[in-house]
Amino acid sequence: MRRMHEEAEVIVVGAGPSGLSVGACLRSRGVSFEILERSSDVGASWRNHYERLHLHTVQRFSALPGMPWPAGTPTYPSRAQMVAYLEAYARGFDLNPRFGEDVRAARRVDSGFVLRTEANEYRSRALVVATGYNRVPNIPAWPGEESFGGPILHSSRYKNGEPYRGKRxxxxxxxxxxxxxxxxxxxxxxxxxxxxxxxxxxxxRDLTGVPSQMSSLFLFSRLPSKVADAVSLFVLDRALGDLRPYGFTRPEIGPISQVVLKKRVPLIDVGTLELVKQGQIDVMKDVRSFSPGEVHFADGATRPFDAVVLATGYRTGIAEYFEDAEGWLDERGYPRYFGEPVPGAPGLFFVGYRNPLTGALHDIAIEAQRIAEHLAGEKR
Structure with missing residues (x-):
């Protein structure tokens, strides 16, 4: 297939919240750009998430640059409301991504960057990578799973629980x-x-009547991590009690330090814990193997199941298409730099790869504006 060769001042890869935010900020500053998106719509990851999903962060602090949420939106918007918001955002800022453009290879050249999709080759002086941390499902394998007999599917393929009514x-x-x-x-x-x-x-999700994001914005993010850990654990002990009898043990590192140092967010509970305490949802140890109709666990337990859903996360997949990207990524494949020029790679930016205390969307808005200001300053 003959490739079309195109040039752009800035290429933004990904038309989710991060890519759209960068596009809107570039548009408002007069910087020309193209957004490449592998799917056929904006917000593809949000469209594919399970139907019950809601934001865990408050809509007031989860708006993208230049567009607040519509009046009447609930505190925690639904997946469908998020998709509608992203569609309105793209229309409002006249963002027209090039859909069906899956970047298969990207590399730095002396004058900027070269990206290849199935049909086209793009060259740009600057590149903003906004493909998200949900790009590639992480699917582990266990001995005997081929003999299980029931469906074993990643959470990216789970829509709702109706097909599993009455099933284990x-x-x-x-x-x-x-x-x-x-x-x-x-x-x-x-x-x-x-x-x-x-x-x-x-x-x-709501701690002592206050959204946890609010506590993070106005308290925990302003304290030293060790102090914030001590305060949060003190509050959690009184709000939740000892969860060890229900199968939950705490990491040695505190919850605030875990976010800051390990880039791992806590489980933000929206009702599951109460069902666990009531015995409606059983808690099991890690899976060790499968056999026909059964799952075997690390503590020696064996239980029958009809289906398995793997909520085992994702990989960014950046290193799989970006040549020599390893130097900019940590051991989990996440970028080490956020919303700022990557040292040693002029014109390269990553946005939307953090899960901070203050909420991912809140920080995406900040990162996008910072990137646009930098690129607009270079243009002048």
Whole structure:
């Protein structure tokens, strides 16, 4: 296939919240750009998430640059409301991504960057990578899983619990997706269990009547990590009690330090914990193997299940298409730099790869404006 060769001042890869935010900020500063998106719509990841999903952050502090949420939007917008907001945002800022352009290879050249999609080659002086940390599903493998007999699907393919009504379903992974999928399964009449693979901090979405994001914005993000850890654990002990009898153990590192140092967010509970305490959702240890109709766990337990949902996270996949990107990534494949020029790579920026205390969307808005200001300053 003959490739078309095109040039742009700035290429933005990804038309989710991060890429759209950068596009809007560049537009307002008169910097020309192209947005490349591998899917056929803006906000593809949000469209593909399970139906029950809501933001865990307050809409007031989760708006993208230049466009507040519509009046009447609930405190925690739904997945469908997020998709509608992204569509309105793209229209409002006249953002017209080039859809169906999946970047297969990207590399630096002396004068900027070269990107290849299936049909085209793009050259630009600057590159903003906004493909998100949900680009590639992380799907582990276990001995005997081919003999299980029931469906084993990643959470990226889970839509709702209706197909599992009356069935025994194991959700592997006690992060935010896993906990909410287990809750969704129970609400649809399934019999869910949650495999907790390691220590995890649990934080209510609303702590003592206040959204946890608000506490992070106005308290924890301003304190030294060790002090913030001590304060948060003191509050959590009184709000939740000892969770060890229910199968949840805490990491040795505190919840605030875990976010800052390990880039791992706590489980933000939206109702799953109460069902665990009531015995409606069982908590199991890590999976060790499968056999026909059964799952075997690290503590020696064996339980029958009809289906398994893998809430085992994602990879950014950046190193899989970006040549020599390893030097800019940490051991998990996440960029080391956010919303600022990458040292040694003039014109390269990453946006939307953090899960900070203050909320991902809140910080995406800040990063996007910072990137646009830098690129506009270079243009002058």
């Amino acid at each position: 379903v194991l959700v592997v992974g006690a992060g935010n997706s896993g906990a909410e999928i287990a809750l969704d399964l129970w609400e649809h009449g399934a019999r869910p269990a949650l495999s907790v693979r390691g220590p995890v901090h649990v934080i209510p």
